[in-house]
Amino acid sequence: MSAQKNRGKRSLQVISALVFLYLFAPILWIVVFSFNDPRGRYNLNWSSFTLQNWLHPFADKELTDAFVTSLQIAFLAVTLATVMGALMALALSKFRFRGSSAVDIFLVLPLTTPEIVLGASLLTMFIDFDWARGFVTIVIAHTLFCLSFVALTVKARISGFDWRLEEAAADLGAGPWRTFSRVTFPLILPGVFAAALLSFALSIDDYIITSFNKGQTNTMPIHIWDSYKVEFRPEVNVLASMILVVSVVLLVGSSVMSARRSR
Amino acid sequence: MSNHARRPAPNTRAGVSNVTRRRFIGRSGVALGGLALGPSFLAACGSDEETLDSGSGSGDVTQDTKSLYFASWPAYIDEETVALFEKDTGIKFNYTEEYNDNNEYFAKIQPLLSKGRAIDPDIIAPTFWMAGRLIGLDWVQKLPLDKIPNASNLNDNLVDPTWDPTGEYTLPWQSGFAGIAYNLETTGRELTSMDDLWAPEFKGKIGVLSEMRDTLGLIAKSLDIDISKPTAKSLQPALDLLAEKVDSGQIRSFTGNDYMDDLSSGSFAACIGWSGDIAQLSLDNPNAKFAIPESGGTLWSDTMVIPTGADGVDAAAEFMNYVYDPVNAARIAAFVQYVSPVKGVQDELRKMGGDSAALADNVLLFPSEESSKNLSSFGQLSDEDEAALDAAFSKIQGN
Amino acid sequence: MAGEGRKNGRFVPWALLSPGGLFLALFFLVPVWALARIALSTKPSRFEDPAFAWDFSNFGTALSDYGGQFGRSFLYAGLATLFAFIIGYPLAYSIAAYGGKWKDLLIGLVVIPFFTSFLIRTIAWTSILGPQSVVTDAFRGLPLVGDDFNFIGNMWSVVGGLTYNFLPFMILPIYVALEKIDFRLTEAAGDLYATPVAGFWRVIFPLSLPGVFAGSLLVFIPAAGDFINTRFLGTPKTSVIGSVVQDQFLVQLNYPVAAALSLFLMAIITVAVLIYSKLFGTEGLAA
Numbered sequence: 032m033s034a035q036k037n038r039g040k041r042s043l044q045v046i047s048a049l050v051f052l053y054l055f056a057p058i059l060w061i062v063v064f065s066f067n068d069p070r071g072r073y074n075l076n077w078s079s080f081t082l083q084n085w086l087h088p089f090a091d092k093e094l095t096d097a098f099v100t101s102l103q104i105a106f107l108a109v110t111l112a113t114v115m116g117a118l119m120a121l122a123l124s125k126f127r128f129r130g131s132s133a134v135d136i137f138l139v140l141p142l143t144t145p146e147i148v149l150g151a152s153l154l155t156m157f158i159d160f161d162w163a164r165g166f167v168t169i170v171i172a173h174t175l176f177c178l179s180f181v182a183l184t185v186k187a188r189i190s191g192f193d194w195r196l197e198e199a200a201a202d203l204g205a206g207p208w209r210t211f212s213r214v215t216f217p218l219i220l221p222g223v224f225a226a227a228l229l230s231f232a233l234s235i236d237d238y239i240i241t242s243f244n245k246g247q248t249n250t251m252p253i254h255i256w257d258s259y260k261v262e263f264r265p266e267v268n269v270l271a272s273m274i275l276v277v278s279v280v281l282l283v284g285s286s287v288m289s290a291r292r293s294r
Numbered sequence: 295m296s297n298h299a300r301r302p303a304p305n306t307r308a309g310v311s312n313v314t315r316r317r318f319i320g321r322s323g324v325a326l327g328g329l330a331l332g333p334s335f336l337a338a339c340g341s342d343e344e345t346l347d348s349g350s351g352s353g354d355v356t357q358d359t360k361s362l363y364f365a366s367w368p369a370y371i372d373e374e375t376v377a378l379f380e381k382d383t384g385i386k387f388n389y390t391e392e393y394n395d396n397n398e399y400f401a402k403i404q405p406l407l408s409k410g411r412a413i414d415p416d417i418i419a420p421t422f423w424m425a426g427r428l429i430g431l432d433w434v435q436k437l438p439l440d441k442i443p444n445a446s447n448l449n450d451n452l453v454d455p456t457w458d459p460t461g462e463y464t465l466p467w468q469s470g471f472a473g474i475a476y477n478l479e480t481t482g483r484e485l486t487s488m489d490d491l492w493a494p495e496f497k498g499k500i501g502v503l504s505e506m507r508d509t510l511g512l513i514a515k516s517l518d519i520d521i522s523k524p525t526a527k528s529l530q531p532a533l534d535l536l537a538e539k540v541d542s543g544q545i546r547s548f549t550g551n552d553y554m555d556d557l558s559s560g561s562f563a564a565c566i567g568w569s570g571d572i573a574q575l576s577l578d579n580p581n582a583k584f585a586i587p588e589s590g591g592t593l594w595s596d597t598m599v600i601p602t603g604a605d606g607v608d609a610a611a612e613f614m615n616y617v618y619d620p621v622n623a624a625r626i627a628a629f630v631q632y633v634s635p636v637k638g639v640q641d642e643l644r645k646m647g648g649d650s651a652a653l654a655d656n657v658l659l660f661p662s663e664e665s666s667k668n669l670s671s672f673g674q675l676s677d678e679d680e681a682a683l684d685a686a687f688s689k690i691q692g693n
Numbered sequence: 694m695a696g697e698g699r700k701n702g703r704f705v706p707w708a709l710l711s712p713g714g715l716f717l718a719l720f721f722l723v724p725v726w727a728l729a730r731i732a733l734s735t736k737p738s739r740f741e742d743p744a745f746a747w748d749f750s751n752f753g754t755a756l757s758d759y760g761g762q763f764g765r766s767f768l769y770a771g772l773a774t775l776f777a778f779i780i781g782y783p784l785a786y787s788i789a790a791y792g793g794k795w796k797d798l799l800i801g802l803v804v805i806p807f808f809t810s811f812l813i814r815t816i817a818w819t820s821i822l823g824p825q826s827v828v829t830d831a832f833r834g835l836p837l838v839g840d841d842f843n844f845i846g847n848m849w850s851v852v853g854g855l856t857y858n859f860l861p862f863m864i865l866p867i868y869v870a871l872e873k874i875d876f877r878l879t880e881a882a883g884d885l886y887a888t889p890v891a892g893f894w895r896v897i898f899p900l901s902l903p904g905v906f907a908g909s910l911l912v913f914i915p916a917a918g919d920f921i922n923t924r925f926l927g928t929p930k931t932s933v934i935g936s937v938v939q940d941q942f943l944v945q946l947n948y949p950v951a952a953a954l955s956l957f958l959m960a961i962i963t964v965a966v967l968i969y970s971k972l973f974g975t976e977g978l979a980a
Contacts, residue, residue: 036889040791047787050780051802054860057817058806071577072369075558075816078578093391115713122709134710139910139966141721143959145918145938148951151401152724158405175720178713180862180911187907188869191900221872225800225865229911232807232861243402247390247414252810257394259812260551261369261574271809278808282801290794397943404946408742431740480825498846499824540929546846547928555816559823561845681739684944692762692932693940 058275065268072262084265088273091266097254098270104166104250105234108173113227115174116181117219123182124189141179149176150243157244164246172240177230184229188222235274355412355605361386362609365393365415367596370468372629379616385609390415395550396424403601407433412603416610423507425464425597426457426674434599436462441611444618447637451666452595456522456673464597465614466635471661471669472508473591475553475567479581480560487588488516491564497544501556501565502536504548506687507672509536509566511592515670521592522673526682533683537690548691557582569658570632584658590668595635624650633659732952743948751953759937759954763961766933769848769923770916773855777863777912778905780856785864785904786897789871800868804861811858815925818857819845851931854922859915863908870904871897906973914962934958 067074068081089095119138123131141149150172157168196218200210238252245253255267368391380387393399399420403413408431420428428434439445445465458464476485480499485491491500502509511521514532521529539545546562554571556562558579572584600610616622617636624642627634628650643654653659661669675683732751734743788799806814822828822844833842844850874897885892920935934954941951 039889043783043787044791046783050784053780053857054803054806056821057814058809060817060820061809061813069578072574073554073558073578075555075820076579115716118709119713122706126706128706131706134714136963136967137714137717139914139963140725140959141717142910142914143918143962144721144725145935145955145958147935147939147942148728148955149724151942152728153720154402155405155727156720156724171720174716178717182713183907183911184866184869187866187904188873190870190903218873222869224797225869228801228804229862229865232804235808236811238811242398247392249392252812255810256812257391258368259554260367260394261571263554263816267810267813271813274808275805278801278805279798282798282805286795286798289797401943401946404740408740427740498843543928545929547924552812552925555819556823559820560825561819561823561843677739681945688940688944690929691936691940692929693937 061268062272065265065272067265069265072264074263074265074268084269088266088269091264093249094254094266094270097249097251100248101235101251104169104173105231107170108177108234109227109230111174112177112181112230113223116178116226117185117223120182120185120189124186124192125194138179138182141176146239150240153240154243164244165248168244168246169241169248169250172244173234173237176240177233180229180233181226184226185219185222188219192218355603357607358605359608361388362606362613363388363415364417364613365390366419367391367393370630371626375622375626379613383612385612393419396421400424407602413601415601416604416606417598417600417613419467419596419598422455422457422595422597422671425599428599429458429463433602434463435602437465437600438607438611441608442615442618444615447618447620449635449637452635456671464599466595467598468630469593469595469633469635470569471586471591471593472503472512472566472568473584473586474564475557475572475582475584476564477557477560477562477581478583480563485564485585488512492539492544496563498546499563500545501547501549501553501562502545503566504550504691506683508592508594510687511672512566512587516587516589522670524673524675526679529683533686533690540690573631573656573658586665586668590670593669593671627659628653631659728952728955731948732956734949736947736949739946748949751949752957754950755953755957759934762932762934762937765931766917766935769852769855769933770913772852773859773916774909774913776852776856777860778909781860781863781908782867785867785871789868789874790876796872800865803864807861811921815854845926846928848931850926851923854926855916855919858922859912862911866907866911867901867904870901874900902973906970910966914966917962918958
């Protein structure tokens with residue numbers, strides 16, 4: 032029995048490694064080409080190795096500005112969407128109330144809307160409200176499409192919870208805030224964390240909706256797509272690799288910290 | 295010749311536009327007007343546009359002579375020229391690269407201009423056919439040519455073009471041409487005519503542009519159709535040939551500028567592509583070649599126009615005058631590497647020496663007399679023909 | 694087993710819902726309302742604003758001309774969802790069951806590749822799987838695979854692109870559902886059932902269903918409206934409804950038909966999701 036289980040574990044681990052390879056295959060290409068020194072404006076063919084791109088990653092001012100803007104927008108949109116979405120997921124999973132299935136459908140609808148339609152409709156609305164298009168409208172748009180992703184992901188986490196745990200805490204004298212922070216929140220945290228990761232990925236890579244609602248502000252995907260018509264610079268690879276490296280470092284750091292804490 | 299009448303522009307005067315707005319939004323607009331957070335809240339974040347007073351032309355708009363906003367295409371100007379312009383004129387110059395697709399940009403400005411509201415930029419850079427459309431819709435204003443003496447430096451073959459027969463609304467920014475872009479290593483031979491694209495060994499390895507006028511134009515020319523006076527009917531044989539090649543799988547896909555990496559990798563053996571792109575790509579991949587087909591290539595121009603209601607008309611005029619000075623035009627051409635519309639640029643490039651002088655001999659920037667005879671512009675289409683062709687072309691793309 | 698909340702809990706769910714709900718009401722419902730009006734409008738000419746006219750003909754046009762694209766959209770999205778499930782579930786399970794204290798890092802690594810731009814990833818893939826690449830050559834050497842085999846330019850490349858780009862949206866929800874399981878249950882199950890596999894199917898898998906459900910929605914729904922994968926990896930014969938909406942909106946400037954198509958797409962997907970959730974047997978739309 033144990034041998035069978037071990038074989039099962041082994042094969043699962045092999046499969047997982049392969050899937051990770053699949054996930055990271057393009058990343059390897061991106062990182063490798065960040066060390067390329069292209070002769071022209073297109074970083075598509077290997078020419079020669081250079082460290083210059085990494086030494087001066089912010090040489091392209093517009094790309095860097097767009098990069099920073101993207102991060103700021105993602106941070107805001109992810110925070111807003113995660114908070115609002117988690118609250119909605121809590122409401123829908125924990126309570127039975129009239130209209131909950133309508134809200135369920137309501138949550139799914141933004142996902143079903145084609146991006147161009149959502150982008151253009153938002154634009155028209157912003158124009159009619161006389162709202163300047165720029166940073167704020169991009170954040171609004173990103174929060175909008177992340178909200179449904181968050182709510183569904185957190186719901187997948189919460190479903191089947193035994194909410195009597197909360198009642199037990201209350202019986203033991205814990206106030207609502209303590210109950211939430213000590214009992215509820217830690218339980219939903221992995222769901223919230225996963226939802227935040229997905230939202231970040233959605234926000235950092237959005238093109239169409241952003242394009243319509245950005246006014247003069249530029250985000251990284253907009254810059255990359257638009258400039259691709261005339262150039263594809265290695266700095267793009269460098270900045271993309273940077274995001275990856277920093278994210279991995281943050282994750283490792285938080286894993287190490289929580290591993291220490293749980294000891 | 296061209297069916298290019300100036301139609302009275304609907305819905306651009308405030309009286310009519312208000313009615314349209316109301317019908318467009320319905321009650322929701324009124325109900326939510328109560329959310330007066332709108333203007334005051336977000337005005338603090340920096341306003342993006344102005345609203346025209348009713349019935350305004352440029353004369354009624356308060357002019358700002360100290361700043362200029364030019365919405366243009368990526369990599370279409372060098373930083374030095376931007377800085378020098380600011381220094382020489384004292385005008386604060388905001389040059390953005392937000393104009394990256396004619397249709398996308400049109401969709402963004404349509405909600406404003408159709409309601410008689412101004413957009414922010416003082417100059418935008420629509421491709422010639424879009425400029426023609428904007429002129430017809432009255433969404434652009436006449437250039438103050440008396441303030442642009444250097445406009446006389448415009449190349450003769452671009453004076454009073456088909457999209458702007460009186461020459462009062464546009465000045466070309468850069469030109470280029472479309473032809474056959476191919477990967478020499480993949481094809482194994484030089485390509486010289488459109489028929490080469492249909493060779494059986496290239497099945498599934500041919501790409502064409504989603505830019506209708508370039509793709510249909512090249513195919514039409516290979517069928518001996520005159521594209522200077524196009525109609526939906528006259529172009530039907532070209533549409534049929536295109537549809538046949540898509541159906542058989544000869545043509546794999548329609549691309550925007552993104553054919554580059556597929557061409558470079560050999561995923562495309564050949565495409566319909568643009569001269570300037572290959573000029574750049576060939577530096578990284580010497581196998582990337584460009585050829586004007588024997589039956590001829592299509593010439594296009596991106597233009598400068600001043601939208602209705604712009605507040606920087608004089609500043610715009612100064613800029614246009616500035617870039618039509620051959621010295622400045624040469625500096626721009628050295629960077630952009632497309633076809634400059636200004637006379638005398640070739641000589642200026644030679645004077646600059648070095649790499650720039652070499653560009654003076656580059657046929658992609660300065661096509662020979664012989665090649666030039668083979669290049670022609672796609673003529674203006676009537677609105678009906680344009681709609682019909684756009685629809686038919688989209689159908690072939692699978693839409 | 695959902696709790697009934699405390700006595701004054703009647704307002705609590707609505708209080709929790711209100712920030713997100715109001716946000717959606719303002720920034721989603723209002724535009725969709727405008728969209729519905731446009732769908733019922735006619736355009737006097739190509740460049741003018743649409744005028745509301747209770748015109749239902751746009752819906753007729755939408756239905757009659759684009760059946761092929763609708764069908765392909767759902768086919769590709771469905772296949773992508775299936776493949777994402779097959780590829781993604783084992784990984785989600787591995788991380789949840791064997792990840793230990795590195796779970797967070799591992800699950801983060803699943804999403805991190807997608808912090809890059811779609812364009813760059815696609816360029817990278819077309820390089821890796823291009824016609825002159827080592828990988829493609831190896832494939833062509835396989836029996837039954839022709840010499841002119843290409844990864845790109847067919848239905849499977851589109852499905853492949855969809856699968857790859859939506860994979861994290863399948864993996865993460867499954868993971869969060871699995872992660873709360875105490876895997877000592879598998880040992881107990883293993884003792885009760887003949888094989889670990891049976892133990893998995895009878896005990897673990899059902900507990901992960903909410904995650905599978907959420908994951909399939911988060912893949913299928915956006916994939917059905919996607920057009921960017923077919924634009925880069927497909928041909929005109931693999932066109933999908935997203936491309937049509939894009940084209941009708943931007944090129945043909947036919948806002949009423951674009952709006953009608955979008956509403957159709959939204960309605961069909963919503964109905965499909967409702968049926969799916971009934972079949973899934975979960976309570977409410979997503980347990």
